[in-house]
Amino acid sequence: MGREWEAVAASCxxxxxxxxxxxxxxxxxxxxxxxxxxxxxxxxxxKFPVLKTIDSFDFAAQPTINELLMRQLLSGEYLEARxxxxxxxxxxxxxxHLATALGFAACTQGRKVRFWSAxxxxxxMLELREQQDLKRFLTQIEKHELLVLDELGYVPFSKxxxxxxxxxxxxxxxxxxLIVTTNLPFExxxxxxxxxxxxxxxxxRVTHRVHIIEANGESYRLKDAxxxxxxxxxx
Ligand code: ADP
Ligand code: MG
Numbered sequence: 087m088g089r090e091w092e093a094v095a096a097s098c099x100x101x102x103x104x105x106x107x108x109x110x111x112x113x114x115x116x117x118x119x120x121x122x123x124x125x126x127x128x129x130x131x132x133k134f135p136v137l138k139t140i141d142s143f144d145f146a147a148q149p150t151i152n153e154l155l156m157r158q159l160l161s162g163e164y165l166e167a168r169x170x171x172x173x174x175x176x177x178x179x180x181x182x183h184l185a186t187a188l189g190f191a192a193c194t195q196g197r198k199v200r201f202w203s204a205x206x207x208x209x210x211m212l213e214l215r216e217q218q219d220l221k222r223f224l225t226q227i228e229k230h231e232l233l234v235l236d237e238l239g240y241v242p243f244s245k246x247x248x249x250x251x252x253x254x255x256x257x258x259x260x261x262x263x264l265i266v267t268t269n270l271p272f273e274x275x276x277x278x279x280x281x282x283x284x285x286x287x288x289x290x291r292v293t294h295r296v297h298i299i300e301a302n303g304e305s306y307r308l309k310d311a312x313x314x315x316x317x318x319x320x321x
Contacts, residue, residue: 087116128193134201135236140187147309148180150302159188159297162195165231165263169295173267178305181267185234188265197231204238204266207254208247215250227254232263239270239278248279252288259291266292 091112098108129137140160145153159171171188173181189199202210214220227233233254243251258264270278272289279285 087112090115124196125194128196128198129190132189132193132199132201134186134189135182135203136186137190138183138186139190140184143180143183143187147306148301148303150175150300151180151184152299155297156184156299159299160191162192162197164297165192165195165197167295168260168263169297170264170266170292172292172296172298173265173301174271174298175269175301175303176305177269178307179301179303180306181301182236184299184301185236185265185267189232189234192232198229199232199234200227200230201234201236204235204251205241207235208243208251211250211254212244212247215246220250224253224257228257228261230262232265233258234265234267236267238266238268239274242278243280245280248281248284251279252284255288255291259294264292 094111094115095108098104098111140156145151145156164171171185173184175181186201189201192199211220211223214223235251235254255264268275275289276282276285279288
């Protein structure tokens with residue numbers, strides 16, 4: 087307000103508007119700026135590996151993805167209902183990009199978001215448990231409104247690791263939304279979680295109220311690399 091009041095006052099004076107208008111104009115600017123700063127803080131706090139938004143996603147390059155559903159989800163209603171989103175597909179099909187775009191949208195909608203690689207999360211929790219510090223972490227997790235678990239399935243978990251992941255999922259259940267990205271069809275989740283019982287319980291919670299986005303196309307990375315390769319070199 088300190089920075090802006092003179093400009094707002096000058097424009098009000100010029101347009102013959104009264105003090106009420108001036109005050110309203112000034113407080114509106116203050117609120118907008120506060121909201122922007124809060125969104126920036128939330129985006130920083132979410133710790134996205136690389137910031138990607140839906141604007142840079144080329145749906146035409148990945149026609150198997152349900153664009154309509156994706157666009158609906160970006161509006162954030164699923165967060166209100168504490169529903170989950172599962173992004174399934176091969177490597178390089180844009181799952182992490184889309185998960186980040188959803189997380190980014192949630193941040194701008196005032197939600198508290200945290201992005202985790204599934205493996206990093208489990209490793210982190212195993213370390214915290216050694217330090218007797220896990221409880222606090224799990225309580226903090228519950229304060230989020232959206233948790234992204236990226237790349238479940240590339241590395242199998244130890245027995246303890248799988249149990250800790252289950253702990254996160256069961257705490258999240260009906261309290262906050264989860265976005266999970268994976269290259270694994272459901273039948274193969276047991277290979278990652280180790281135990282069939284645990285996998286069943288985990289899948290039960292993740293898929294209870296879930297929107298599924300499948301990406302079955304070719305890897306964007308591969309296609310991109312091939313395109314660059316084909317381009318005739320200059321000089
Ligand atoms: P996945 O997580 O499915 O392995 P990523 O989301 O990491 O794939 O995508 C790999 C790279 O390709 C990223 O840099 C991503 O931004 C880009 N990418 C993938 N699909 C698309 C797309 N349809 N449009 C634009 N960029 C894409
Ligand atoms: Mg990925």
